[in-house]
Amino acid sequence: MADAERDDGRSEARAIFASAAALVRELAEEGVSGFEPLPALAPFEPRAAPASTGDGRPVAAPSRMRPAPAAAPGQSRSEPSTAAALPPSLPTAMPALPPRARAGGHASLDVVRSALGDCRRCGLCEGRQNIVFGDGNPEAQILFVGEGPGEQEDRTGLPFVGRAGELLTQMIEKGMGIPRSDVYICNIVKCRPPGNRNPLPPEVSACRPFLDGQIEAIAPKVIVTLGKPAASLLLGREISITRVRGTWQTYRDIPLMPTLHPAYVLRQYTPENRRAVWQDLQAALERSRA
Numbered sequence: 179m180a181d182a183e184r185d186d187g188r189s190e191a192r193a194i195f196a197s198a199a200a201l202v203r204e205l206a207e208e209g210v211s212g213f214e215p216l217p218a219l220a221p222f223e224p225r226a227a228p229a230s231t232g233d234g235r236p237v238a239a240p241s242r243m244r245p246a247p248a249a250a251p252g253q254s255r256s257e258p259s260t261a262a263a264l265p266p267s268l269p270t271a272m273p274a275l276p277p278r279a280r281a282g283g284h285a286s287l288d289v290v291r292s293a294l295g296d297c298r299r300c301g302l303c304e305g306r307q308n309i310v311f312g313d314g315n316p317e318a319q320i321l322f323v324g325e326g327p328g329e330q331e332d333r334t335g336l337p338f339v340g341r342a343g344e345l346l347t348q349m350i351e352k353g354m355g356i357p358r359s360d361v362y363i364c365n366i367v368k369c370r371p372p373g374n375r376n377p378l379p380p381e382v383s384a385c386r387p388f389l390d391g392q393i394e395a396i397a398p399k400v401i402v403t404l405g406k407p408a409a410s411l412l413l414g415r416e417i418s419i420t421r422v423r424g425t426w427q428t429y430r431d432i433p434l435m436p437t438l439h440p441a442y443v444l445r446q447y448t449p450e451n452r453r454a455v456w457q458d459l460q461a462a463l464e465r466s467r468a
């Protein structure tokens with residue numbers, strides 16, 4: 179390995195650990211005094227039929243996720259081209275998740291948002307109008323993960339509200355037959371990359387603990403990744419979305435279904451692509467109900 183490459187890797191690792199340490203400090207400042215360490219490599223057991231809170235809402239199940247695998251950001255929403263390969267300086271291991279607060283359920287998601295605060299951990303804070311943390315049911319059975327906010331998302335502070343968002347909403351409501359408010363939707367990075375460029379490795383690394391925190395807090399039964407970058411990040415390797423979509427993967431023992439990004443489907447609005455996404459979402463819905 180070249181010296182420069184090794185130096186890049188060390189700087190990256192230092193930035194990651196600094197980010198994770200800062201997050202833990204902030205959680206402590208938020209008054210989180212009791213932590214429940216993540217079960218290391220605990221086998222995932224499908225969530226049993228959720229208990230009711232009394233108002234019909236299910237009670238969140240305890241997390242059974244495994245530690246995060248190696249991470250990988252990817253290319254822009256112009257996938258599925260393989261031209262934008264993962265940067266070589268990508269860290270091969272992500273920091274441990276911030277420990278789950280004992281508050282439990284969606285309170286943990288609130289803690290993650292609170293810890294994010296008015297985040298300035300990476301350069302994407304410079305051009306943003308709003309942090310786009312995520313939206314939906316904090317106890318969702320299905321979690322959608324995209325790449326990053328676009329212009330309208332940046333303006334509104336909500337994920338997937340532009341044209342691609344409209345298509346995603348249709349995919350969920352007409353394709354899966356459930357209200358969008360039943361699922362949770364978030365992105366790899368919470369601030370809009372300028373000009374909708376790919377998020378850079380340090381930006382992905384800085385934001386990654388919060389995505390992991392969201393997954394930990396929601397503990398979904400199924401994750402659906404939208405596009406190549408989100409799938410590559412969570413699977414820890416660069417994937418070809420056209421090869422991997424429609425095949426079951428796992429992220430920390432949670433079933434993960436990679437599918438096409440709605441922005442790509444809008445650009446390539448072919449019956450084949452629409453059918454592919456429909457099939458992927460049907461499979462995700464079935465798995466979430468198993």
Ligand code: SF4
Nearest residue numbers: 297300303369384385
């Ligand atoms: S992208 Fe994430 S880490 Fe970077 S400033 Fe925004 S919230 Fe913070």
